[in-house]
Amino acid sequence: MSSTSIPFGALGANDTAFNNALKKVSPQAQTKAKNSAQDLEAVFLNTMFSQMTSGLKGDGPYGDTVGTGAWRSMLTDQYARSFAKAGGIGISSDVYRSLIMQQAARNS
Template identity: 75%
Template sequence: MPSGAINSSMPAKAVMPMLNGRPDYALADALKKVSPHAQMKAKASAQDFESVFLNSMFSQMTSGIKGEGPFGDTPGTGVWRSMLTEEYSKSFAKAGGVGISNDVYRTLIMQQAGRAG
């Protein structure tokens, strides 16, 4: 096998989760107790939560804008603005957001692991 090639039959090395720049052993232990399907579901729920928060924040940021243009105060811009802020919030959350989803995900996993025993 050429140097630098990856052997696909070998399992990938598990990545240690980090919390504030340090290894998060509690989360690593909890992830062992929670199924991969439940982990994916928790990740999606955490990302959706952050998206809702960001949508609320972006809506407040643009609510007082007056004048012309896409964020102006014309009759059609209210609906357009709400759709735009919703898409912005989804995009921000998917790209990593402001970090809320990481904390929500950790909390969900820790709770599920606690229930699992």
């Protein structure tokens, strides 16, 4: 299965409009759109994770020591990127579909 036929949108293989749009967009543009969509979802997830952990104090990885803020921000950023790369919460697939549909419309 090639990368252009992998369903990444909400409707998957049954999304004929999306599958037709994929044929009009170069593989390089598809990769760029997918990466951009995942980056956007990672930013959103990072914001959520940062808010979720902002009030934690005490011992352990979220302790209240010097440098904890920098460490916590790097950790939440990696969590967010990992979640987004693994499929996230569905934002990136919808954004990817929208980007591909827009690029296909421009190419037509």
